Amino acid sequence: MPSGSKMFGQLRPGGRLGWARGATGALIGVALAGLLGHVLPAGHHWPWIVAPVGASAVLVFAVPASPLAQPWSVLGGSMISALAGLLVGHMLADVPTLAVGVAMGLAIAAMTYARCLHPPGGACAVLGALTATSADGSWAVLLLPLGLNVAVLIAVGWLYNNLTGHAWPHRPVQAPPTPQIPWVGTYQRADLDAVLDEWDEVLDVNRDDLDALFRAVERRVARRWEDDRK
Template identity: 45%
Template sequence: MAFRLFVPILAGATLRERIIACIGATIGIALTGAIGGLVLGNGPHVPLLVAPMGASAVLLFAVPASPLAQPWSIIGGNTVSALVGVVVAHFIHETALATGIAVALAIAAMSFTRCLHPPGGAAALTAVLGGPAVTSAGFLFPFVPVALNSMLLVTLGYGFHKLARRNYPHLPASVPANSHGTIDPPAQLRVGFRPEDIDAALGALDETFDIDRNDLDRLLRQVELQAMVRTHKSLRCEDIMSRDVISVDEHTPAETARQLLLDHNIRTLPVVGEEARLAGTVGLRELALASGTVGSAISPAATASADSAAIGLLPVLTDSRSHAVIVIDDDKRILGLITQTDLLAATARLQAADKPWPGATR
């Protein structure tokens, strides 16, 4: 425990992620410096071109989901801070005082322009302490090399993350909307904690966290789901699925499919394609105006494996769009189907089993 201060506190940091970050930083910084040298020419001023970018690269490649690592944070934060530093250096000639004021005003300027970026503090300091190279550049310094360098780094980071199949720029999770056109919150937001609970918790902790509020909401809901899956992991999809599944193929007439939905009082029909593999699903929503065959009205199917935890289907079956999950094997052949009613009945029985009768003892 004596060394716990040296343990990284960054959640989700795996060896693979760190290796990717190192490769990305190598490519990003090297190419940014090389391209900057080609544009501006080589000389004693070249190291200053990339100095604050080293810290920017740590955020861009190691924690690309951070609000501090997004494109506007990097480009705006470095540029605005460098501009602040140049202005402060122009009016205040006492170095110690100028450095403190430059960093403080850089934080304020980045906050007001919504581009808070920690390396911006280094950009402000560089503008004050950069020496003859920065002094000779004057008010051009925040734009060339700082803004140019920042844009190059972001562009290279964007391309690298796409190749690495990482999400960048990171878009915070959107709040689920009610698909029924009413003002009620969607079903999954009517239970458990609410957005105001997150605000109250953040207010009580009185700290700033490096995570978007909507991402925090999504993380906490996933924690709730994983806790439920762990608690009820013995209940598998194969335990509650319907095995006599009514399905159609891609060449079934739309009118026939509509009649099957009505005759069997169901809301979803799996559609099979070649070699009896699942191709998608159709329901009354897709078939309402469809003509010809069901192949023209197929929607992507929500699927699960037979040994998946049934409780894990809750987010899908409460999204206001999916009425059933198709249980398939490794070859995408249909094994069964789980509806909202199936899962509701199973969870009700689980709750009844966990809750003793009034007056009973365990």
């Protein structure tokens, strides 16, 4: 069993991206989103917190380097998917089971096209379809609280992540200059572990998949060298 510091893709107890950091950020973000959700006008059946925001918080605070956790992904993915769900729900109000499936597919297509793929958006699409087919199918019942929750989560995510040592929106690590003398060789798994420890980053890719990718690149470079020498 690998030690905690070597488990790529898992939050570590310490470090600038430890589980405590992510848990604290999510606590603050979701609590504030819910608190401000109570400012919506009384007399309506507004939900003060929308469930998919909890899933968004996991991405924003636990894996802030993920492309799925960036501000536009959170905002666009949530709101576009909710709109897709509401639209489909109103069109297929008599067949809600079909509506949720169509809403899901439409949401994925729309998020992909808008470059804001966000997994919790799938829940927003289903929620939108169910809201549209309910007794009170008003669009505002979902869009107002969801928009407010998401806006607060993004604001807290930006402030908290940057204050705790992680630039958000995420800025990829700049690759070092290519050596003047080309080198074809191989690395050891310990080299990969050492670099991951130096980065102190949580990436949403399995360590074995990353290793396989690097090995494939090595093989391709080696074949190119062999072809050039023929």
